[in-house]
Amino acid sequence: MFFQNIDGKKIYSNLLKGKWEIKNHDNTIEVKSPINGETVGFVEAMSKEAVDEAINVAKETQLSWRDVPTNEKSKLLHNVADLLEERIEEMADVMVIEIGKDRRSCMSEIKRTADLIRFTADTAENIKGESIPGDSFPGFKNDKISIVTREPLGVVLAISPFNYPVNLAASKIAPALMAGNTVVFKPATQGSICGLYLAKAFNEAGIPSGVLNTITGKGSEIGDYVVTHKDIDFVNFTGSSEVGKRISRITEMKPLLMELGGKDAAIVLEDADLTLAAKNIVSGAFSYSGQRCTAVKRVLVLDTIADKLVEEILNKIDSVTVGNPLEGDFTVGPLINSKSCDFVEGLIEDAKNKGAKLLLGGERKGNIIMPTLFDNVTTDMRIAWEEPFGPVLPIIRVKSADEAIKIANESEYGLQSSVFTNDINKAFYVANRLEVGTVQVNNKTERGPDHFPFLGVKSSGMGTQGVQYSIEAMSRPKATVINLK
Ligand code: NAP
Ligand code: G3H
Numbered sequence: 286m287f288f289q290n291i292d293g294k295k296i297y298s299n300l301l302k303g304k305w306e307i308k309n310h311d312n313t314i315e316v317k318s319p320i321n322g323e324t325v326g327f328v329e330a331m332s333k334e335a336v337d338e339a340i341n342v343a344k345e346t347q348l349s350w351r352d353v354p355t356n357e358k359s360k361l362l363h364n365v366a367d368l369l370e371e372r373i374e375e376m377a378d379v380m381v382i383e384i385g386k387d388r389r390s391c392m393s394e395i396k397r398t399a400d401l402i403r404f405t406a407d408t409a410e411n412i413k414g415e416s417i418p419g420d421s422f423p424g425f426k427n428d429k430i431s432i433v434t435r436e437p438l439g440v441v442l443a444i445s446p447f448n449y450p451v452n453l454a455a456s457k458i459a460p461a462l463m464a465g466n467t468v469v470f471k472p473a474t475q476g477s478i479c480g481l482y483l484a485k486a487f488n489e490a491g492i493p494s495g496v497l498n499t500i501t502g503k504g505s506e507i508g509d510y511v512v513t514h515k516d517i518d519f520v521n522f523t524g525s526s527e528v529g530k531r532i533s534r535i536t537e538m539k540p541l542l543m544e545l546g547g548k549d550a551a552i553v554l555e556d557a558d559l560t561l562a563a564k565n566i567v568s569g570a571f572s573y574s575g576q577r578c579t580a581v582k583r584v585l586v587l588d589t590i591a592d593k594l595v596e597e598i599l600n601k602i603d604s605v606t607v608g609n610p611l612e613g614d615f616t617v618g619p620l621i622n623s624k625s626c627d628f629v630e631g632l633i634e635d636a637k638n639k640g641a642k643l644l645l646g647g648e649r650k651g652n653i654i655m656p657t658l659f660d661n662v663t664t665d666m667r668i669a670w671e672e673p674f675g676p677v678l679p680i681i682r683v684k685s686a687d688e689a690i691k692i693a694n695e696s697e698y699g700l701q702s703s704v705f706t707n708d709i710n711k712a713f714y715v716a717n718r719l720e721v722g723t724v725q726v727n728n729k730t731e732r733g734p735d736h737f738p739f740l741g742v743k744s745s746g747m748g749t750q751g752v753q754y755s756i757e758a759m760s761r762p763k764a765t766v767i768n769l770k
Contacts (some may be wrong), residue, residue, distance in 0.1 A: 288326065288483055296327040297477070299335075299501055300484045302342045314474055314503065319385040319619045319652060320611055327720050328501040335442045339498040343440045343467040344516045346495030347749070351437050351465035353493070355410055360462055362406035363457075366399040368515065369451075376451065378552025380479050384447055386573050387614040387682035388648065395603045398455045398483075401735045402750065403737070403750070408736070408752045409463035414762075428769040435760040437465030438540070439518030442511060446524045447621055448631045453544075456735065457521040458487070458497060460755035463465030466519070471511060473524070475621055475719045477501050513534050519759055523578075526698070526744040533747065542748035542758045545741055546672045547578045549730040550693040552715060553586040553594055554686055557705035561727060563597035565703065569729030570678040571605045571656050574617045577747055579701055579730045582663075582672060584680045585689040591682045595644070595660055599681075602645060605676075606654045617676050619652035629654050629675035632640030635667045636679065670696060686711065692720045699742035701730035722746070 289630055290296045291310045298305035329335075369376070377391035384649050386394075412435065419429030439625040443457035450472060461468050472480025484499045500511065504524075512520050512532050519540050522532055526545040533541060551569065553562050569581035608615035619628050626649055633647050636659050646657030654675050662679035669679060669692075683689045693702055703725040704715040716724035722740035725731070732739050738747040748758050 287481070292326045295324075296329065297481050297501075298486055299329060299331065299339070300481070301339055302346075302498070303488060303767070305349050308332065314501070316383060316475060317477070318382045318477060319384065319621050320609060323382075325379075326384050326478050328474065328481070330462055330501050331502040331507060332710045333507070336500050336502075336507055336511055336514070339469050339500050340440060340511075340514055340516045342495045343469050343498050346493070347437070347439055347465075347467040350462075350493065355463070355570060358465075359406035359410050361461055361490055361492050362402050362463065365486050366402040366406075367491070368490050369395055369399040369402070369483075370484040371484070376479065376482050380450065381610050383478050384450060384476050385610050385619045386448075387610050387616075389614040389620065390573060390768070393451050394449060397733070397735065398452045401452065402455055403558045404736055404750050405459040405756070409460070409756055412753075412756060421768060430767045430769070432765045432767065433762050434765070435464070435757075437760055438762040439466060440516055440522055441468050441519045441759055442514075442517045443468055443470045444508075444512075444520070444522045444524065445470075445472050445480060447473040448573065448578075448697065448704055449475040450479035452735075454480050454483050454525045454751060457523075458483075458563055460494065460518075460752060461521065462492070464756050464760040467495065468497050468758055469511070470497060471504070471507075471516070473669065474501070474503055498739050502558060508532075509535060509735065512539075521755075521759065529746070530744070532561050536550045540758075541579075542750060542755070544578065544739065544746045544750055545744060547580075547730075547741065548582045548670065548696045548698040548719075549701045549702040549703070549747050550578055550583045550674050550688070550689070550696075550730070551586065552689045552693065552703065553583050553590065554704065554706040554708075554711055554715075555587050555590055556711070557590070558727070559597045562705040563594060563601045565705075565727075565729035566598060566678070567601040567605060569731070571602075571616050571676045574620055574654070575676040575678075576621065576674050579732050581678065581703065581729055583669065584678065585683050585692055586680060587686070587689075588682050588684055591660075591680070595596070595680065598658065599644065602656060602658065607653060607655060609645045617653065617656050620654060623652055625674060626652050626654055629673045629677060632668045632671060632677060633657060633671050636662060637664045639663070641666060641668070641679070646647055664692065664695075672698070690715060694720045696720075697744045700745040701725060701758045703728060703730050722749075
């Protein structure tokens with residue numbers, strides 16, 4: 286059963302070999318809603334033995350799954366997408382309460398995930414190998430040909446963060462499976478019930494038993510054990526840079542794909558359309574309360590136009606609504622937990638104490654941080670560098686595009702940046718010098734569409750995500766050399 290009511294607790298099961306199981310219902314974690322603190326349900330804090338079993342099942346099953354024809358794998362993934370589309374309302378209800386995201390965004394995340402899964406299935410069907418004649422290399426005759434195909438890596442461990450519990454799980458699971466790997470999926474604890482609903486769709490869509498297995502438990506307790514497990518062949522992780530760095534330290538030679546934190550800058554040049562820039566900056570900074578890796582996390586604006594931009598931003602901020610996600614689609618709602626609010630409050634206090642000009646917000650109401658805008662932020666303030674993962678936007682005034690580039694690049698992060706300008710030459714000048722995975726010209730920083738390459742440099746990640754890129758990351762070339770007589 287997907288969940289069981291035991292001693293008054295609704296405990297969600299884990300998927301193991303096609304069946305929903307609770308190994309030990311005495312060892313559970315309570316998942317509480319960030320909205321009202323009410324219990325959403327319980328998940329198992331799995332033991333190392335239970336984790337071993339999930340990994341062993343995935344390892345055994347991989348030998349048969351890799352041989353399932355790609356067109357059949359693709360049909361199964363299309364079935365998953367169909368189920369997600371049928372379940373948008375049901376899954377959105379769970380997501381709203383579990384992670385406090387507004388319902389419209391939850392529904393759009395699930396629809397986007399169905400589209401991503403279909404796109405992944407179709408892309409994998411079109412992946413081709415190549416044949417390379419030996420005689421193109423000096424000194425070789427045409428008696429040798431290398432046939433290069435792609436083969437799976439084995440068992441992929443997919444670890445997702447709380448903020449996109451369905452989409453960022455599927456963006457790992459679907460390409461891993463299409464590449465012929467089996468998957469052990471560990472969702473973020475806050476978000477694990479949504480993750481288990483996703484796994485349920487895979488299971489009910491007909492994915493063979495053992496191909497996808499789930500494990501729940503706190504990352505701080507089982508994380509090290511699972512990422513270093515000898516039978517995990519690849520770790521596909523999205524989460525904070527702190528945890529990502531730890532994983533990369535302890536996994537030694539294991540291949541990794543990691544999408545981590547960010548401090549995305551919106552750079553606004555003198556000739557920019559300031560209304561367009563302000564609209565993008567505001568929606569980029571505040572949607573889902575700023576709890577997006579790609580949120581606009583600082584503005585670097587030329588001194589000469591800063592006053593006008595600030596005025597435009599203040600006009601647009603009227604469209605940012607604040608409230609309870611159970612009562613409407615508000616831009617800003619409660620942060621994921623009180624610890625996160627404490628951290629954001631610390632950044633706000635630091636900026637205030639060091640003389641930043643508070644233009645809006647700055648208060649906390651329960652777990653809601655009111656949309657906060659600071660002007661005249663300087664580089665000695667924590668908010669200039671640290672990722673709040675909350676609705677706080679610092680504006681830093683600069684003297685030139687080069688100074689903006691310098692400050693942008695001084696960050697430890699390198700996920701995305703925006704540049705607002707009407708001059709394509711300036712756009713390229715800035716884009717070519719920014720140390721980030723993606724530069725958005727005249728748009729907010731954002732990941733989609735999901736088949737675009739998505740990557741972070743420096744502390745923002747390792748490897749590239751995006752449908753085809755993810756399939757490639759989770760497979761490797763296999764060369765078979767035919768030697769002719
Ligand atoms: P997090 O605390 O790093 O957790 C992410 C995942 O890692 C969760 O499943 C967590 O499990 C698990 N985990 C924790 N400790 C672990 C360990 N020692 N070993 C293995 N796994 C471990 O991040 P979050 O709070 O969920 O998400 C917010 C952060 O993720 C932000 O920094 C954001 O920028 C980043 N993010 C980046 C992207 C991107 O694509 N670049 C996308 C989304 C989010 P538990 O929940 O059980 O602790
Ligand atoms: O939180 C990190 C996500 O990868 C951001 O995705 O830009 O579509 O909101 P998004």
